[in-house]
Amino acid sequence: MNTIFIKNMVCNRCIMVIQNELNKLGLEAKSIKLGEIIFEKELTQKEKKQLEDTLVPLGFQVIDNKKSRIIEKIKNIIIDLVHHQDNHIKTNLSEVLSSELHHDYNYLSNLFSEVESTTIEKYFIAQKIEKVKELLVYDELSLSEIAFRLNYSSVAYLSNQFKKVTGLTPSHFKQIRADKRKPLDKV
Template structure:
């Protein structure tokens, strides 16, 4: 078995698209999740090149170096935590990343900052704000329910962070309903 690492896989639709490309090439997939594909056997150089070209056309990319794989794993854990889990538990991000990636948080934090030019915390906040935008547009939850769901200590703290990132208050954003959302891989 071999594992391939793929950049920009951020949702279940991405998993389906990548699965489809792997099927077209006749590669036997054992497991697929955000940013990672486990194959039955090592693909040939030709298969890998064809896969890489197909993925690039779809906005994805095979990752070969170790640092980039770790960065992509950090992003995928954060995306999963913010966008794909009803996160009602108050967990410490550094603990979650350390336990899931089996590295010391200081190492992960320094690597992320070095490669991305920004901090893990800023990336996490950006993802949370994108989720807030999504929930505001859906108009199913109040701001206090959104704050609770995303583990903000208060509505005021969420509002301040939202304004700092977007330049708008959540209520103004909700009122104008402009689609200010970015694709998750562009955050």
């Protein structure tokens, strides 16, 4: 089997786009998940080049060094936890990453900070705040329901973290977003 690692795959739509492009190229993947494509057979250099040439204009990138692959896996695990699993993990992030990637957390943390110029924790918080923004815009959950869903210890802690990252309170953010919406008859 042959695994190709892809940068910037962040959602199920990315997986569908990759699958569609593979179909166009006549390449059959055994599986596609965030950050990687597994093929039954080894791709030829020509097939790899075609794949890369197809994916780059779509905002994806083939990753060929080990450190970049680890960084991308860290990001994909965090994105999956925050955006696709409602963050119902009861263990801490360092344990999840160490367990999934089979590396000591200190190694992962130092590598991530060195390459990304930010910490894993700050990246995790940024993803959580993006999810909070999304949920606020949907306007289906109260702030306390959002705090619970994203595993915050309290609404106050979520609000403080939100303000620290965005410069706005959640309610002010929600109000600004509501002011920008046009009534359907004005669209």
